[in-house]
Amino acid sequence: MTLLDILLRPGALTSMFQPIVRLRGAAAVPYAYECLTRGPAGTNLERPEVLFEYVRRKGAENVVDRACISAALRSAPLSSARARLSFNVHASTIGYDRELPHFLLKELELARIDPRGIILEIVEHSAAAGQTPPLRARIAELRRHGIAIALDDIGLGQSNYRMMLEVEPDYFKVDRHFVAGSHADPRRCAVIASLAQLARDLGGAVIGEGIEDDRDLAPLTRCGVELFQGFLFGRPFPMTDAATVRPLAEERS
Amino acid sequence: MKGRLMIVDDEEPIIFSVHDYFTEHGWEVDCAREIEEAEALAGVNEYDVVITDLHLTGIHGSEGLELVSYLRARGGAKVIVFTAYSTPEVERVALERGAHAFLQKNTPISHIAQMITFLTRSDE
Numbered sequence: 001m002t003l004l005d006i007l008l009r010p011g012a013l014t015s016m017f018q019p020i021v022r023l024r025g026a027a028a029v030p031y032a033y034e035c036l037t038r039g040p041a042g043t044n045l046e047r048p049e050v051l052f053e054y055v056r057r058k059g060a061e062n063v064v065d066r067a068c069i070s071a072a073l074r075s076a077p078l079s080s081a082r083a084r085l086s087f088n089v090h091a092s093t094i095g096y097d098r099e100l101p102h103f104l105l106k107e108l109e110l111a112r113i114d115p116r117g118i119i120l121e122i123v124e125h126s127a128a129a130g131q132t133p134p135l136r137a138r139i140a141e142l143r144r145h146g147i148a149i150a151l152d153d154i155g156l157g158q159s160n161y162r163m164m165l166e167v168e169p170d171y172f173k174v175d176r177h178f179v180a181g182s183h184a185d186p187r188r189c190a191v192i193a194s195l196a197q198l199a200r201d202l203g204g205a206v207i208g209e210g211i212e213d214d215r216d217l218a219p220l221t222r223c224g225v226e227l228f229q230g231f232l233f234g235r236p237f238p239m240t241d242a243a244t245v246r247p248l249a250e251e252r253s
Numbered sequence: 254m255k256g257r258l259m260i261v262d263d264e265e266p267i268i269f270s271v272h273d274y275f276t277e278h279g280w281e282v283d284c285a286r287e288i289e290e291a292e293a294l295a296g297v298n299e300y301d302v303v304i305t306d307l308h309l310t311g312i313h314g315s316e317g318l319e320l321v322s323y324l325r326a327r328g329g330a331k332v333i334v335f336t337a338y339s340t341p342e343v344e345r346v347a348l349e350r351g352a353h354a355f356l357q358k359n360t361p362i363s364h365i366a367q368m369i370t371f372l373t374r375s376d377e
Contacts, residue, residue, distance in 0.1 A: 002287060002310075002311070003286070003287060003289075003290055044283065044284075044285065044290055044293070044294055045290075047297070049296075049297045050293045050294060050296075050297055051293075053292070053293035053296045053297065054289050054290055054293040057288075057289035057292050057293060058289050
């Protein structure tokens with residue numbers, strides 16, 4: 001039995017959720033929760049960076065993406081979470097898995113979650129430049145059901161701009177590489193401003209990632225960014241009960 | 254801590270014996286049973302030494318040597334091939350791919366440790 005077989009067994013994956021917030025004065029209100037997956041406890045794959053590198057090398061992004069979504073939707077009474085849910089999906093999965101929309105809608109139906117509350121965050125998209133037609137068709141189908149699309153790692157990778165044009169994301173996630181330390185780095189501020197303007201011009205909203213220092217909020221807010229994610233607002237946690245979707249005003253006080 | 258070591262082998266007795274020996278002698282040891290697992294670990298961790306078999310479940314022949322090439326391309330780690338299936342040709346290719354040593358599976362662990370001491374001291 002391979003590690004892949006082990007991690008695809010029911011219950012092998014652990015789902016954690018990290019808030020994406022919108023600021024309302026001094027309070028941070030949950031806008032969405034990003035689902036983050038941990039591999040089987042006690043294995044090398046418990047660390048997400050090892051897990052997804054292993055999955056990539058196995059060429060198993062498709063089957064593992066589905067397993068991660070299923071695990072997340074079955075781990076908690078998310079239907080009462082009252083915030084959007086964001087799931088990471090490899091660009092290759094969207095491009096190659098013709099049944100992904102049907103699978104996702106079925107899982108949401110079983111979990112009694114409205115598709116209009118779902119964000120699909122496309123990851124590892126630098127290698128997907130050649131899959132544009134299938135990607136477009138699949139994304140169009142997902143959007144017909146109200147599912148929103150986010151593009152991860154904005155500013156990194158080779159095919160970012162092409163993907164932005166092809167995917168037309170609803171959300172642009174500005175990578176932590178640009179956000180962390182931006183309060184003291186005019187160059188990072190310039191990049192953030194450029195990406196924020198680009199997102200506005202393309203009709204999307206920006207999510208600033210990796211915020212651990214509240215001084216790094218100012219460069220983002222100056223550029224009109226309204227959505228934020230990072231340890232400052234909450235670390236990933238297991239959503240074992242809908243009550244754990246706690247008001248983020250508590251975490252910031 | 255002497256350093257970080259990875260053992261790549263699909264035989265549990267080998268994994269356990271190498272892990273236990275080098276842990277007791279002050280190493281931080283990671284274990285991988287598949288090539289993809291080893292590559293994933295090497296992608297996120299810096300290893301001082303990697304001890305690897307060439308024949309793992311599901312792979313054979315030159316596929317095991319791909320790991321040696323990958324590890325050498327990543328830099329840093331001393332790569333020791335530890336295999337029961339050796340021929341002069343396999344040994345030659347492994348060393349060409351960048352392995353620092355080529356040992357038979359019946360080599361006592363204490364001898365492997367001596368080889369590691371030699372290989373890592375050559376950097377000092």
